[in-house]
Amino acid sequence: MEIRKFKNEKGFTLIEFMVASIILVIGLLALLTLYTYALVTVTFADENSIAKQKARETLESIYTARNTSQISFDMINNESNGGIFVDGAQPLTTPGGDGLVGTADDGYTEIMIMAGDDGIEGTNDDEVKTLDHFTRQIIINQSIGVSDLKSIQVIITFTTPTGLSQSYTVSSMISRYR
Numbered sequence: 001m002e003i004r005k006f007k008n009e010k011g012f013t014l015i016e017f018m019v020a021s022i023i024l025v026i027g028l029l030a031l032l033t034l035y036t037y038a039l040v041t042v043t044f045a046d047e048n049s050i051a052k053q054k055a056r057e058t059l060e061s062i063y064t065a066r067n068t069s070q071i072s073f074d075m076i077n078n079e080s081n082g083g084i085f086v087d088g089a090q091p092l093t094t095p096g097g098d099g100l101v102g103t104a105d106d107g108y109t110e111i112m113i114m115a116g117d118d119g120i121e122g123t124n125d126d127e128v129k130t131l132d133h134f135t136r137q138i139i140i141n142q143s144i145g146v147s148d149l150k151s152i153q154v155i156i157t158f159t160t161p162t163g164l165s166q167s168y169t170v171s172s173m174i175s176r177y178r
Contacts, residue, residue, distance in 0.1 A: 043160050050112070051134065051156040051168035054092060058136060058154045059172055061100055066174065070099065073176040076150060077140050079104070085138045089157065092134035102138040110134075134158045148176040 012020075065071045077083025085102045096105030109132050116125030135157045143149035152174055157167040 040160075040162065040164070043162075044164075044166060047158045047160060048166065048168060050131065051158055051166075052170075054110075054131075054134065054136065055154045055156045055168055055170040058101055058138065058156075059152060059170055061095070062138075062152060063174065065098075065100055067178050073148075073150075076152075076174060077142075078138070081140070081142075083140060085140060089135040089137040089155070092131045092136050092156070102136060133160075143173070150174050 062076060066073065066076060071084065074082070075084050078085050078087045080087050084098070084100070084104070086104060086106075090102065090106070092110050093101065094107035094110050095101045096103060096107050098105055109130060112129045112131060113121065114127045114129065115121040116123065116127055118125055137155040137157070139153040139155070141151045141153075143151060150173070151171065153169060153171045155167055155169045157165060159165045
């Protein structure tokens with residue numbers, strides 16, 4: 001049996017191989033970038049969810065204190081304006097004796113206890129997360145022209161282990177009347 005060779009039968013040239021290799025490397029780098037972006041997004045999603053919840057909890061505690069007459073309407077202000085809420089960004093702490101966060105008598109840094117692999121809270125595999133990379137700032141301003149209305153802004157800021165920082169803000173109005 002005779003094997004025939006055609007004249008135009010050739011393999012890949014070195015240039016074709018190099019172009020194909022460069023295209024492959026670019027594709028792999030794009031996938032690596034996408035993977036890194038996905039990891040950062042997942043980290044932010046968890047932290048962002050906590051930030052949203054803590055901002056809403058802070059706002060709700062102020063409304064509850066006003067509604068139960070625990071504090072007067074005039075006390076709902078920053079310390080620099082004669083109120084009870086500390087000025088500036090503060091660590092995310094537990095409420096003190098007054099039951100309100102963001103005041104001078106706040107407790108220790110807040111922690112979260114999450115159920116572990118068994119899905120049951122209170123067992124040995126629970127995950128304890130210290131929220132020491134979060135800060136809370138409560139800004140209260142008197143509404144212009146309306147003495148019975150104030151604006152409240154709660155800003156929760158967190159920093160990821162990679163050093164990226166993000167904030168979540170919730171704003172509302174509160175009146176003297178319940």
